[in-house]
Amino acid sequence: xxxxxxxxxxxxxxxxxxxxxxxxxxxxxxxxxxxxxxxxxxxxxxxxxxxxxxxxxxxxxxxxxxxxxxxxxxxxxxxxxxxxxxxxxxxxxxxxxxxxxxxxxxxxxxxxxxxxxxxxxxxxxxxxxxxxxxxxxxxxxxxxxxxxxxxxxxxxxxxxxxxxxxxxxxxxx
Amino acid sequence: xxxxxxxxxxxxxxxxxxxxxxxxxxxxxxxxxxxxxxxxxxxxxxxxxxxxxxxxxxxxxxxxxxxxxxxxxxxxxxxxxxxxxxxxxxxxxxxxxxxxxxxxxxxxxxxxxxxxxxxxxxxxxxxxxxxxxxxxxxxxxxxxxxxxxxxxxxxxxxxxxxxxxxxxxxxxxxxxxxxxxxxxxxxxxxxxxxxxxxxxxxxxxxxxxxxxxxxxxxxxxxxxxxxxxxxxxxxxxxxxxxxxxxxxxxxxxxxxxxxxxxxxxxxxxxxxxxxxxxxxxxxxxxxxxxxxxxxxxxxxxxxxxxxxxxxxxxxxxxxxxxxxxxxxxxxxxxxxxxxxxxxxxxxxxxxxxxxx
Numbered sequence: 284x285x286x287x288x289x290x291x292x293x294x295x296x297x298x299x300x301x302x303x304x305x306x307x308x309x310x311x312x313x314x315x316x317x318x319x320x321x322x323x324x325x326x327x328x329x330x331x332x333x334x335x336x337x338x339x340x341x342x343x344x345x346x347x348x349x350x351x352x353x354x355x356x357x358x359x360x361x362x363x364x365x366x367x368x369x370x371x372x373x374x375x376x377x378x379x380x381x382x383x384x385x386x387x388x389x390x391x392x393x394x395x396x397x398x399x400x401x402x403x404x405x406x407x408x409x410x411x412x413x414x415x416x417x418x419x420x421x422x423x424x425x426x427x428x429x430x431x432x433x434x435x436x437x438x439x440x441x442x443x444x445x446x447x448x449x450x451x452x453x454x455x456x
Numbered sequence: 457x458x459x460x461x462x463x464x465x466x467x468x469x470x471x472x473x474x475x476x477x478x479x480x481x482x483x484x485x486x487x488x489x490x491x492x493x494x495x496x497x498x499x500x501x502x503x504x505x506x507x508x509x510x511x512x513x514x515x516x517x518x519x520x521x522x523x524x525x526x527x528x529x530x531x532x533x534x535x536x537x538x539x540x541x542x543x544x545x546x547x548x549x550x551x552x553x554x555x556x557x558x559x560x561x562x563x564x565x566x567x568x569x570x571x572x573x574x575x576x577x578x579x580x581x582x583x584x585x586x587x588x589x590x591x592x593x594x595x596x597x598x599x600x601x602x603x604x605x606x607x608x609x610x611x612x613x614x615x616x617x618x619x620x621x622x623x624x625x626x627x628x629x630x631x632x633x634x635x636x637x638x639x640x641x642x643x644x645x646x647x648x649x650x651x652x653x654x655x656x657x658x659x660x661x662x663x664x665x666x667x668x669x670x671x672x673x674x675x676x677x678x679x680x681x682x683x684x685x686x687x688x689x690x691x692x693x694x695x696x697x698x699x700x701x702x703x704x705x706x707x708x709x710x711x712x713x714x715x716x717x718x719x720x721x722x723x724x725x726x727x728x729x730x731x732x733x734x735x736x737x738x739x740x741x742x743x744x745x746x747x748x749x750x751x752x753x754x755x756x757x758x759x760x761x762x763x764x765x766x767x768x769x770x771x772x773x774x775x776x777x778x779x780x781x782x783x784x785x786x787x788x789x790x791x792x793x794x795x796x797x798x799x800x801x802x803x804x805x806x807x808x809x810x811x812x
Contacts, residue, residue, distance in 0.1 A: 302791050316506050316775035323505040329513075 326450045333438040336455040337406060342387045344405040345380060349424040352377055352399035358391035367391055370420060377420035383413055403427065474571075474581055479597040482752070483568045483736070483759050485560070491763060492728050497525045499770040506774035529721070537717040543626050551621035552715060552723035555614050559730035562607045564597035566736045567665040569746040569754030571595055576751030589661060590669035595755055602662045607737060608652060611692075614730060615641035618701070618711050621723065625714040633710025636781055637701045640691060643788035647688035650796035651681040655741050658803035659811055664740045670811060673744035677806055680799035682742040684792055686769075689734040691784065694727050695769045697776035698784055702727075705778075735765040 328335060354376030359367040366384035369376050378391070378400075392400045405427050410416050438454065445451035471477065478484055497512070501520065504511030512521030539545050571578045571585060571593030582593040589601065600606050615637050622634030655674055658681075659667045667674065675682040691698040702710040709715075712723035739745055739761035746754030779787070 305791070312775050313772070316771065319506040319508075320502055320771065320774070324508055325505075325510055326508045327510045329510075 324448045326448070326452075328440065328452065331437070333440050333452070334407070335452075336439040336441050337404075339404075341404070341406065342389050342402050344382075344403050344408060344427045345385075345392065345423075346401050346403050346426060347378060347420060347423040348399045348401065349377060349420060351397050353397055355396060357394045357396065358400060361390045361394045363388060363390065372420055378423070379417065379419050380423055381417045382408075382410075383416040469580065472577055472581075474578065474585055474595050475597050478568055478595050478755070479564050483755055483762075484563055484597070487759070488560070488563065488729060488732055491732065491766070492725060493525045493529065494522075495728060495732075495763075495766060495770055497522055498767055499773060500524075502767075502771045503774040532721055533718050535717045537719055538714075540625070540627075540714055543624060543714075547620070547624040548714075549719065551617065551624040552712070552719050552726065555617040555621065555726040556722050556729060558610055558613050558617060559726050559733055561610050562733040563736065565600060565603045565607050565610070566733070566740065567594040567596040567599075567603065567668070567745075568736070568758050569595040569752070570665065570669070570750040572750050578751050587663065587665050589663045589666040592669070592750070594665045595751075596665075604652060604656060604662045604664050607664075607733075608649060611648075611730065611733065612641075612645050614692075614726070615645075622711040625711070627714050629707040629709075629713045630711045633701045633703075633707045633713075636703075636707075637711070639781060640698070640700060640784060643785055644688045644691040647684050647788060647792055647796055648692065650793075651685035651688065651799060652741070654678055654681040654796070654799040654803035657800065658807035660807060664737070664745075667741055668745040668747060671744065671747060672811060673747070674742035677811065678799055678803050680795050680802055682738075684796045684799055685738060685742065686765075687788075687792055689731070689738065690769050690772065691788065693731040693734060693769075695731060696773040697779050699773075699778050700781050700784055703778055731769055732762065732766050735762040735769070738762070738765045 352375075354369070356369050356376065356378075358378050359369045364384045364386045366381045366386070367378050368381070370379050371377075389402060392402055403426065408427065440452040441455040442450050442452055471481075480486060501511040503509075512524035515521055515527050516523040539548055567587075569578075570587075570590065571582050573579060573582050573592070578593070578595060585593040585596060585599050587594045587599065587601075596603070618637045619634045622630035622637075655667060655678060656662050658674075658678055659670055661667065690696075694701050702712065704710075707713065712720060715723045736758065739758055743761045743765070745758045745761065747757075749757055
């Protein structure tokens with residue numbers, strides 16, 4: 284401890300700053316703000332009108348193929364969020380899913396020995412109450428094709444890296 | 457018998473009477489409330505533009521989401537006012553009203569424009585609001601010859617009511633915010649007063665109207681005082697980067713933590729109205745207020761200048777983060793206090809040489 288003190292006899296709490304330099308720094312900051320204020324570089328996507336086209340491997344809503352399922356309960360066992368539950372329908376065990384808990388990890392799809400679960404490419408879904416979030420096997424084994432809640436043209440855009448702006452969106456397809 | 461034109465002229469006389477017109481209608485209460493709403497909209501939009509967002513948009517797309525503020529105001533005003541257990545209800549309700557009132561009272565005393573002897577709609581009140589220092593009438597709610605001192609004295613009371621607000625709500629976040637306010641207030645009040653003293657010495661007067669009537673904008677005559685006053689003003693009214701009292705990431709909302717509904721609007725509106733009052737003082741002292749004009753157009757010019765100052769001070773939200781309390785105190789005592797002294801000396805020298 285004493286050695287350190289000998290090496291740095293003057294330990295200052297704050298480093299010394301040039302006050303005139305500080306003032307110009309403040310002016311620079313305000314100037315940069317004003318520059319962005321006058322010519323904004325917005326990167327917001329106006330969602331219902333335009334949406335990002337997602338890559339093929341992007342995990343979406345899960346769909347069950349009822350006839351293939353053998354009721355092995357592996358999906359319910361592996362589910363880390365307790366979203367999958369097995370229910371018995373007409374003597375057959377089938378999974379049901381609660382999207383209120385689902386974290387879209389895809390473990391259930393990976394673990395299924397007969398490929399009865401599949402990830403669809405549906406990502407935009409809205410529900411008006413929590414009961415609708417639970418998908419019983421009959422609903423779970425249908426394609427999820429509820430219409431989008433907002434009317435309006437969904438324009439697909441994709442993000443590309445721009446040297447000046449950082450991110451720029453160009454129309455996809 | 458009173459004829460119709462007589463009644464109309466009577467109504468016109470009392471409508472444009474400065475004590476009513478300047479306080480309630482034009483640069484006063486109604487105008488201030490509208491400006492307050494537009495300012496909060498501007499604050500959100502400006503921060504959004506700088507931070508690469510869009511800001512409020514979907515409520516009335518054509519005006520860029522201007523009605524969002526009206527919608528928010530209606531929602532907040534009609535939400536429930538919750539009075540916590542264990543507080544004194546009278547003080548609890550009174551605490552946010554008092555800072556708002558005392559932020560607004562300076563608007564009664566700040567001169568907004570001068571009144572020429574003839575030719576203006578305000579000319580009938582020339583003798584009632586005659587200012588011997590400038591030899592003209594002034595458009596002001598209540599004319600006091602030493603209004604510079606009185607205005608700052610009233611604005612300096614506000615921190616006490618902020619302390620009262622925290623004390624009345626009996627909340628730990630509020631108490632912490634109030635402690636910060638009490639520490640800050642000693643530093644910004646000194647800065648504001650020293651800047652104003654510099655101007656008073658420079659223009660040889662304590663009347664704001666006299667400073668404007670001199671015709672030299674204070675920002676040219678004494679730029680140091682303008683800088684010190686502006687920093688003291690944003691520090692005193694809790695604008696960024698001195699949003700230390702209401703630091704919403706550390707202390708939920710500082711002294712306004714416990715308030716909800718309409719009382720919350722009052723608690724938050726006080727700061728904005730104080731900023732507007734300070735902006736009027738800034739426009740008068742440093743931007744030469746109504747300088748080329750007089751009468752109602754002069755009041756309009758003063759208001760536009762004040763709104764620009766107000767909008768610049770809320771624009772700073774998008775540029776700065778928040779200073780720590782010790783950084784703000786260090787900045788004000790170590791860097792700005794010497795600048796304030798320098799501004800007083802500059803004011804003395806310039807007042808001796810240039811301004812008579």
